[in-house]
Amino acid sequence: MTIERGKKETKASAVNPQKNGDNEAFENQLRPKSFDQYIGQGEVKKNLQVFVEAAKKRGEALDHTVFYGPPGLGKTTLAMILANTMGSDLRVTSGPALEKPGDLISILTNLQAGDFLFIDEIHRLRTPIEEVLYSAMEDFAVDIVVGKGPSARTMRLEVPRFTLVGATTKMSLLSGPLRDRFGYVEKLRFYEPVELEEILTRSAKILDITIDKVAAKKLSRSCRKTPRIANRLLKRMRDFAEILHAGHISEPVVNQGLDSLGVDHLGLDYADQQILEAICQKFSGGPVGLSTLASAIGEDEATIEEVIEPFLIQEGLLQKTPRGRTATEKAFQHLGLEFSAKKQTTLM
Numbered sequence: 466m467t468i469e470r471g472k473k474e475t476k477a478s479a480v481n482p483q484k485n486g487d488n489e490a491f492e493n494q495l496r497p498k499s500f501d502q503y504i505g506q507g508e509v510k511k512n513l514q515v516f517v518e519a520a521k522k523r524g525e526a527l528d529h530t531v532f533y534g535p536p537g538l539g540k541t542t543l544a545m546i547l548a549n550t551m552g553s554d555l556r557v558t559s560g561p562a563l564e565k566p567g568d569l570i571s572i573l574t575n576l577q578a579g580d581f582l583f584i585d586e587i588h589r590l591r592t593p594i595e596e597v598l599y600s601a602m603e604d605f606a607v608d609i610v611v612g613k614g615p616s617a618r619t620m621r622l623e624v625p626r627f628t629l630v631g632a633t634t635k636m637s638l639l640s641g642p643l644r645d646r647f648g649y650v651e652k653l654r655f656y657e658p659v660e661l662e663e664i665l666t667r668s669a670k671i672l673d674i675t676i677d678k679v680a681a682k683k684l685s686r687s688c689r690k691t692p693r694i695a696n697r698l699l700k701r702m703r704d705f706a707e708i709l710h711a712g713h714i715s716e717p718v719v720n721q722g723l724d725s726l727g728v729d730h731l732g733l734d735y736a737d738q739q740i741l742e743a744i745c746q747k748f749s750g751g752p753v754g755l756s757t758l759a760s761a762i763g764e765d766e767a768t769i770e771e772v773i774e775p776f777l778i779q780e781g782l783l784q785k786t787p788r789g790r791t792a793t794e795k796a797f798q799h800l801g802l803e804f805s806a807k808k809q810t811t812l813m
Contacts, residue, residue: 528648537693560589752789
């Protein structure tokens, strides 16, 4: 597809609503197109604006950049804004989509001077493909082997001066040699409720939905501090409003919608609540081992450790100790249960 940006267009082959369904189209519709429209990440945004203006003043390509952090915080959107602000085209792909070095070489040799290449989940690049990036990022050239056996020879192909923008949710898996080749490395932080409220209000206007300020404020506190989740919940509230409440999102609509979805005022869903209830009620607050907890709620261990636990720990509801998982006093209060530190003594 192409993303309209004034006189130029951004080629974004990996962002195609016809291929990826309604959710992708919904997200693209709501993506900011400029820094002025982008809400949150204040320090990151200020730094990027300085770097962009400096690069434009010198007539150079922007330095290679990598963003890391949890999913849904705006890494892809920032890449699109950078290309838009620089007046350049953007090619979008992902680490798993590049299966062999030739795939990456084909993309690089088809770029124009000043273009942006965005690689999502860049930590999942295969080692041979990653090694192609080393020379491309530093020397703007790639080496290919022509022929086989004794007659094989190496040929160096020049590539235009481009800007690589990487995004990853697991910075620790990004190899040192690749990480060191980025001129700017930035972590995106979670959003505050007031920022999410502003995002919800903006998204509602784009979608031609009316939403009360009180409703937006309440919904913003159930979004797990993530814009993608905020827009997803807004979409669900729109459904409830159109079918049951004449199309207007009010506080009762949000209350009914969140209750129907099993999401509470902290943004905890059914799986989150199930874990807290199991630890607090079945195991007296813990500590309890991961395998025991997984058996108690019928959930996969990896899902608990990688998907469910991080947000609970971040919110101060759960602790990981050498003896196992323990629920905090805040978790007991959230569930309306009496907290007793004396009970948290036995490893289950």
